[in-house]
Amino acid sequence: MSDPLAQGAIIGILGGGQLGRMLSVAAARLGFRTHIFEPGANPPAGHVADTITTASYEDEAALRAFGEAVDVITYEFENVPTSALDLLGSLAPIRPGREALRISQDRITEKDFLSGLGLTVAPYAAVDDLASMQAAVAQIGAPSILKTRRFGYDGKGQARLKTADDAAQAWADMADAPSVLEGFIDFSAEISVIAARSTTGEVACYDPGENVHDGGILRKTTVPANVKSSLRMDGVILAGRILNALDYVGVMGVELFVTPNGLVVNEIAPRVHNSGHWTQNGCTVDQFEQHIRAIAGWPLGNGQRHSDVVMENLIGDDMDRVPTLAAQAETALHLYGKSDVKAGRKMGHVNRVTGAPAS
């Protein structure tokens, strides 16, 4: 715990994509400035940030100057190189902390951690070569899914096994990257809990949203989730345990499968999360402001929902729908200012406010 950040303090954000962009806006709303560190040119977050550093995560001089210029460091993606974190961590607090990053950067470390908390995860086995692949398939069976241990996102770095015969091809697809074979979970719904924890250990969760993925990419989140309220409560309790175990500071996305035997943790993301975008139009304090409040040492918003929302991602050519969406009542557009529309690229999202919560 430490003193709350004062007005005008500078929040450093690693990564200049849409999450950094929306974090920047939330930081400004609370009177902070943001400094974005991003290797790519013209990052979306740069349009709404006070300062941008364009440099690679290997550029020690740039990292040092960035670390010395900011009061606290956060990130919009979990795959920040360890060497950069080592350097930055000596210059300013990194929130959420290194332990959350260490765990979430490696799918096996993450599953070991979650299992260690007594939470249920899919059956899993490490795969490092063809022999361990065959052993993993023998143990886990098929259908199953092979994922790289590190650097996967939006369905990238994954291969599905319909039968055990797909094992060799799936391993070949990983191009020798250390991987994990995960057993298939027969779920009735995917939900996620967006949870936050403050520097004083206060925890606040938003109501779980129900997610629909397509090709590994989130398409839609509906709040409230159409699941039993006891399961929603289970999700919130489970998220709190994860955050407390990590002495976490900030917002975390916890993805869960709903199964006949209860909730199975799919994965955790130590950052604001696509499935929490609905909070922008459903809550007084949204997930972006919640994250900024947490890392700034401020009290958290209570997470209460004033409106039901359906969030839909606008991916690639979905941008052609913007004029139609703009004309619809109770429809909030959130566009990312990306210059090129590409297939599979998240270009924006739309929150449809569907009414007041049933009381």
Next chain:
Amino acid sequence: MSDPLAQGAIIGILGGGQLGRMLSVAAARLGFRTHIFEPGANPPAGHVADTITTASYEDEAALRAFGEAVDVITYEFENVPTSALDLLGSLAPIRPGREALRISQDRITEKDFLSGLGLTVAPYAAVDDLASMQAAVAQIGAPSILKTRRFGYDGKGQARLKTADDAAQAWADMADAPSVLEGFIDFSAEISVIAARSTTGEVACYDPGENVHDGGILRKTTVPANVKSSLRMDGVILAGRILNALDYVGVMGVELFVTPNGLVVNEIAPRVHNSGHWTQNGCTVDQFEQHIRAIAGWPLGNGQRHSDVVMENLIGDDMDRVPTLAAQAETALHLYGKSDVKAGRKMGHVNRVTGAPAS
């Protein structure tokens, strides 16, 4: 009417204060970039803008470069020098247009315009010297209020007359600035209508808010206003007439007095308005996005309110209350990132969400 602005288009904003800041954020949300033109150093809008030009409104080269760099020009204050508008108007569309600026820049022109529409305004008379001051007092009486015709805001450039004996002193206070004497209105409430009109002539209004001023500065806006629904409707209709008469494009604030004889128009502001800040937490599309939608040639949001809100300005030392406010549920802070706290300076505002609208 013209084509809607495309993604990535650049919106030029004259003025870099808190209104420009919140317009910038709204513009980014719709995928636009902003370019702020502001004479002062370190403007609040600069923290969330893509580009800032720091130059005076007399700097023709800077104005020209700005006008050539942007796709449309808007402003956060109505007292933009005419010479700057002349130059800029030849380079990019100015929205709202010149006519709205011409009228609102001069209190007498404004009252003539409003009277010409058949709307009720306070009795008024021009004052240019001591003789016309005495004549005005003889006509209007006292109590009354003398205001400079131009460049007044937040109660500045005003002198109150309790009796006719105060006339000479009030005129002396104006330092020879052309002025207007306004008769005192015995009102039961001050309300304002935040209205918007699109490039296609579509008009949308937010529910009127009830305002409390202190020392000429807005302190609080409560929505819904505690006035008869027929009066609320009158306010909305009246605002629509003003916007249509001006072929207006953008958001306008219309300040009204509630009197036993109906509504009296106090003043109009051809821009987003402090009394519309509640929309940030009360509506899916807030007044800032509404203004950006209008000037970008997009369809308007419908102005519907999902929550009742009380907005309170944080002025000067009110900033000491921020830690307390941050800990209160359903309280949204909007801080402006101004580096120096000064007495009477608007530093931020807070929106308290007080519940769902009575249906």
